[in-house]
Amino acid sequence: MSIADVKKAAEVKMQKSIEALKTDLAKVRTGRAHIGLLDHVQVEYYGSLVPINTVANVTVIDARALGVQTWEKGMAAKVEKAIRDCDLGLNPSSQGELIRVPMPALTEERRRDLIKVVKGEGEGTKVAVRNLRRDAIATLKEMLKNKECSEDEEHRAQDDIQKLTDRYVAEIDKQLSHKETELMAI
Numbered sequence: 403m404s405i406a407d408v409k410k411a412a413e414v415k416m417q418k419s420i421e422a423l424k425t426d427l428a429k430v431r432t433g434r435a436h437i438g439l440l441d442h443v444q445v446e447y448y449g450s451l452v453p454i455n456t457v458a459n460v461t462v463i464d465a466r467a468l469g470v471q472t473w474e475k476g477m478a479a480k481v482e483k484a485i486r487d488c489d490l491g492l493n494p495s496s497q498g499e500l501i502r503v504p505m506p507a508l509t510e511e512r513r514r515d516l517i518k519v520v521k522g523e524g525e526g527t528k529v530a531v532r533n534l535r536r537d538a539i540a541t542l543k544e545m546l547k548n549k550e551c552s553e554d555e556e557h558r559a560q561d562d563i564q565k566l567t568d569r570y571v572a573e574i575d576k577q578l579s580h581k582e583t584e585l586m587a588i
Contacts, residue, residue, distance in 0.1 A: 405542065405551055405559045412538040412563055416531050416570040423527040423574060427581045430516055430523075435468045435505045437461065445484040447477070454481060463502065470494070470501040513585050520585070524578040528571055535567040 428438045437460045444451040445458075454460065458472040458481050470485070472478045482501050485494045494503045508516070539560055546556040 403541070403545070403550075405545070405555055408538050408541050408545070409559060409562055409566070412534050413566055415534045416566065419527050419530045419534070420570060420573055420577070423523060423577055426523050427520060427577060430520055430581065430585070435462050435464070435466060435503075437468065440468065440470070440485065440488075440503075443484050443488045445477070445481050447480075454484065457481065458501075466505045468503040468505070470503060471499065472501070475499070508585075516585050517582055520578060520581050524574050527574050531567055531570045531574070535563055538563045 428436075429442060440454050440460050443454040445454050445456075447457050454470070457474070457477050458470045461469045461471070463469045470481055472481055478496060478499070478501060482494045482496060485492055485501070485503060491506065492503050493506075494501050496502075542551070542556050542559050542563075545551045546553060551559075
């Protein structure tokens with residue numbers, strides 16, 4: 403393993419941490435409707451739990467409502483119950499074959515609670531990125547100990563990994579700031 407491999411592996415893992423954060427932040431509800439909101443809703447389908455998008459088509463009707471169209475007629479009641487029981491505080495209603503899911507307006511208190519959740523997600527991601535930095539530096543020190551690189555190369559690589567870490571922590575802060583702004587917008 404070379405120093406370049408260590409740096410590349412650290413960068414790839416840090417990028418995956420950012421992608422995971424973006425996915426988690428997308429699940430945090432804002433006042434607007436988007437189809438990703440129901441991604442984690444599980445529906446009972448012939449005795450097993452499956453994601454809602456395997457039994458229904460989720461669409462955005464307007465800024466404040468989602469539409470869920472089941473592919474089997476008998477599934478509508480189960481899908482409606484699954485949406486109602488999920489932790490998003492949604493109250494779906496059937497309109498023939500279409501299930502309409504209105505987005506309730508967020509209260510100031512609920513917005514503040516969601517910001518706390520978002521900040522917690524961000525802090526968890528920062529810890530993950532710092533752990534990746536620690537692991538990469540430990541690998542570099544091991545390489546130095548085994549005389550696979552010089553002290554100067556190891557020191558430069560540590561500096562590069564620190565710069566990488568700083569860049570990804572700044573990206574995390576940017577994502578959090580963007581989500582916070584989105585949540586506070588009325």
